[in-house]
Amino acid sequence: MAQMTMAKALNEGLRRAMENNPKVLLMGEDIGKLGGVFRVTDGLQKDFGEDRVIDSPLAESGIVGTAVGMAIRGYRPVCEIQFDGFVYPAFDQIVSQVAKLHSRSDGVYTMGLVIRLPYGGQIGAIEHHSESPEGYFAHTAGLRVVSPTTPNDAYWMIQQAISHDDPIIFCEPKCRYWEKGDVDLDHPPRGLFEANVAREGRDVTVVTYGPSVRTALRAADAAAAEGRSVEVIDARSIAPLDFGVMVTSVQKTGRLVVVAEAPANASVSAEIAARLAEDCFYSLSAPPLRVTGYHTPYPPSRIEEEYLPSVDRILDAIDRVIGFES
Amino acid sequence: MAIGFELKGESMSEIPLVQLLTPEGERVSHPDYDTSLGRDDIFAMWRDMTIIRRLCNEATSLQRQGQLALWAPLQGQEAAQIGAGRALAPNDFTFPSYREHGIAWCRGIPPENWLRMFRGVHHGGWDPQKYRHSVPTIVIGNQALNAVGYAMGVQRDGAEEATMVFFGDGATSEGDVNEAFVWAGSFDAPVVFFVQNNQWAISEPTIRQTKIPLYRRAEGFGFPGIRVDGNDVLAVYEVTRRALAHAREGGGPTLIEAFTYRMGAHTTSDDPTRYRIDAEVEAWKHRDPVERVKAYLVRQHQVPAASFDDVTEEANTLAAKLRDDVLSMPNPEPLSIFEHAYADVHPLIEEGKRDMVELGIAGGGH
Numbered sequence: 001m002a003q004m005t006m007a008k009a010l011n012e013g014l015r016r017a018m019e020n021n022p023k024v025l026l027m028g029e030d031i032g033k034l035g036g037v038f039r040v041t042d043g044l045q046k047d048f049g050e051d052r053v054i055d056s057p058l059a060e061s062g063i064v065g066t067a068v069g070m071a072i073r074g075y076r077p078v079c080e081i082q083f084d085g086f087v088y089p090a091f092d093q094i095v096s097q098v099a100k101l102h103s104r105s106d107g108v109y110t111m112g113l114v115i116r117l118p119y120g121g122q123i124g125a126i127e128h129h130s131e132s133p134e135g136y137f138a139h140t141a142g143l144r145v146v147s148p149t150t151p152n153d154a155y156w157m158i159q160q161a162i163s164h165d166d167p168i169i170f171c172e173p174k175c176r177y178w179e180k181g182d183v184d185l186d187h188p189p190r191g192l193f194e195a196n197v198a199r200e201g202r203d204v205t206v207v208t209y210g211p212s213v214r215t216a217l218r219a220a221d222a223a224a225a226e227g228r229s230v231e232v233i234d235a236r237s238i239a240p241l242d243f244g245v246m247v248t249s250v251q252k253t254g255r256l257v258v259v260a261e262a263p264a265n266a267s268v269s270a271e272i273a274a275r276l277a278e279d280c281f282y283s284l285s286a287p288p289l290r291v292t293g294y295h296t297p298y299p300p301s302r303i304e305e306e307y308l309p310s311v312d313r314i315l316d317a318i319d320r321v322i323g324f325e326s
Numbered sequence: 327m328a329i330g331f332e333l334k335g336e337s338m339s340e341i342p343l344v345q346l347l348t349p350e351g352e353r354v355s356h357p358d359y360d361t362s363l364g365r366d367d368i369f370a371m372w373r374d375m376t377i378i379r380r381l382c383n384e385a386t387s388l389q390r391q392g393q394l395a396l397w398a399p400l401q402g403q404e405a406a407q408i409g410a411g412r413a414l415a416p417n418d419f420t421f422p423s424y425r426e427h428g429i430a431w432c433r434g435i436p437p438e439n440w441l442r443m444f445r446g447v448h449h450g451g452w453d454p455q456k457y458r459h460s461v462p463t464i465v466i467g468n469q470a471l472n473a474v475g476y477a478m479g480v481q482r483d484g485a486e487e488a489t490m491v492f493f494g495d496g497a498t499s500e501g502d503v504n505e506a507f508v509w510a511g512s513f514d515a516p517v518v519f520f521v522q523n524n525q526w527a528i529s530e531p532t533i534r535q536t537k538i539p540l541y542r543r544a545e546g547f548g549f550p551g552i553r554v555d556g557n558d559v560l561a562v563y564e565v566t567r568r569a570l571a572h573a574r575e576g577g578g579p580t581l582i583e584a585f586t587y588r589m590g591a592h593t594t595s596d597d598p599t600r601y602r603i604d605a606e607v608e609a610w611k612h613r614d615p616v617e618r619v620k621a622y623l624v625r626q627h628q629v630p631a632a633s634f635d636d637v638t639e640e641a642n643t644l645a646a647k648l649r650d651d652v653l654s655m656p657n658p659e660p661l662s663i664f665e666h667a668y669a670d671v672h673p674l675i676e677e678g679k680r681d682m683v684e685l686g687i688a689g690g691g692h
Binding site: 025051056057059061062064065066067068069070071072073074075077089092093096097100101102103104105106107108109110111112141142144164165166240243 | 449450453454455460461463465468470471472473474475476477478479480482483489501502505506508509512665666667668669670672673674
């Protein structure tokens with residue numbers, strides 16, 4: 001067991017993946033000497049060389065498009081997109097080639113690449129640095145999308161993602177990069193696509209992922225002070241979603257609140273709510289509610305707290321599903 | 327150049343262009359390029375061009391008869407593709423767009439496989455690793471970046487292989503192609519960019535895509551560019567052969583602009599009479615890539631008429647086989663859509679399969 005931040009855990013996970021497989025390459029902007037703007041790749045170029053830790057030209061489609069070719073050649077590229085809001089130039093390569101080449105080639109090509117995407121808000125940044133684009137990728141067949149929220153998950157999930165044969169959008173909640181936690185260097189906690197009950201409870205199920213997990217856990221603490229027992233599920237995998245764990249929970253509590261930073265409309269939170277309404281119809285005592293960012297461009301950072309799902313908004317939703325009378 | 331007519335404001339005679347065989351079929355010399363190809367090699371290239379033109383015509387007929395959803399004809403570009411395709415070494419890897427039937431032919435891919443996409447039974451059609459020829463890319467320019475990445479992999483493997491990527495004049499406006507140029511230049515990737523400038527991106531002339539000759543773009547990205555007469559199979563072969571060797575030897579990328587002409591429509595859905603004049607098409611007929619080789623073989627090597635007739639007969643036989651293959655091509659099983667959507671087990675795939683079987687959309691037992 002070791003104590004480290006999520007950024008360091010990702011760094012150690014990448015290091016271990018590179019040690020285990022010489023075909024693993026890292027590419028991205030400023031990931032070499034600088035170690036990435038979040039220092040996730042700190043020291044890796046020094047240890048693995050410029051051929052394996054590639055400082056790329058400043059063009060996101062180029063990063064992903066060349067990674068596709070490397071994957072065809074048998075490499076395992078791990079791309080870093082510097083910030084969520086800069087992934088869109090690569091969107092075409094991701095949805096047109098990354099997601100489809102395995103299928104188009106009848107399985108001959110293995111698109112075993114990972115696209116690391118620091119995402120989400122709560123960091124007081126300027127525009128394009130706080131977005132939650134995971135829904136675009138979750139919607140696309142051929143891709144998988146995961147998001148760790150603890151250092152231990154980060155350490156293991158990055159390695160599991162790199163060794164997986166499908167392309168994975170690896171969403172890193174950057175507001176959690178500097179939080180420390182225990183990392184078990186010997187045993188992975190669970191499979192890459194398995195949800196985790198982050199806190200057990202009886203009255204309400206809160207399903208969330210990424211940067212909102214911490215907020216949901218704080219809300220659960222506050223609710224407990226009022227005598228309400230809230231179960232918090234960290235989805236971990238955004239696509240596919242691990243509905244087994246969620247269904248078991250909702251069948252127990254009968255109430256569901258879904259929390260995410262991304263706006264609710266046509267979103268991952270919409271999918272969670274719709275599917276659980278379908279699968280748990282006879283267990284539900286109230287309609288599922290969602291607490292998300294509003295349907296606006298991400299706001300200037302001085303008012304991001306008012307935009308994002310907050311402890312108060314989550315508590316309000318918990319009150320409403322408990323107080324609902326049919 | 328034998329023909330000096332004005333082409334969209336650009337005088338052909340003013341642009342340096344590598345040519346070894348004139349439109350009249352006369353061998354001419356070039357200070358930097360020569361060929362050691364003999365009579366049999368050149369006859370073999372004429373055969374290639376004749377066959378792909380015949381197969382392409384058959385495909386157009388099949389589309390007109392409702393057997394293909396679409397076809398992208400290559401008429402006029404036979405020399406560009408056969409010259410480039412025959413310059414490849416077996417281990418080189420190629421990335422096509424969707425009109426590279428001549429390259430597919432050179433790579434040994436059975437013609438019926440090229441037509442699977444156009445018939446609507448597959449999005450690819452062949453095993454790209456087996457034939458060293460990637461699957462079609464329809465999103466314009468994506469494959470340029472994929473090719474550079476592949477070449478960077480070759481570079482890391484220390485292998486003596488070249489990667490060649492094909493795209494058209496329209497694609498040179500795409501961000502991906504320009505990013506591919508940046509990457510290739512920056513990393514000295516062993517890649518050859520082969521742009522077939524067929525003068526038209528559907529209805530838009532090349533002058534809409536570029537203010538300077540396309541081959542000169544390379545200079546700004548830091549690697550050599552060269553324009554070759556794309557209707558001269560000997561020149562295309564020699565220019566490509568040398569660029570591929572340059573890449574294999576660690577010399578970095580080259581941009582080859584094959585200056586050619588799309589004699590037919592963009593695809594069978596297109597109507598070029600709406601945007602270009604007959605006189606232009608007529609002028610290019612005099613520069614036909616196949617006829618000039620035949621004229622040369624007759625005049626210079628006294629190849630007898632029977633030899634040409636044999637190939638025409640062979641092409642007809644292949645076309646008939648292609649027709650039979652297409653007509654007997656089965657539709658894919660509905661459940662096949664789930665087969666390679668993911669490499670590993672995925673719950674939504676399992677759910678979709680169950681749904682299809684339960685609803686009777688597809689038979690069970692898979």
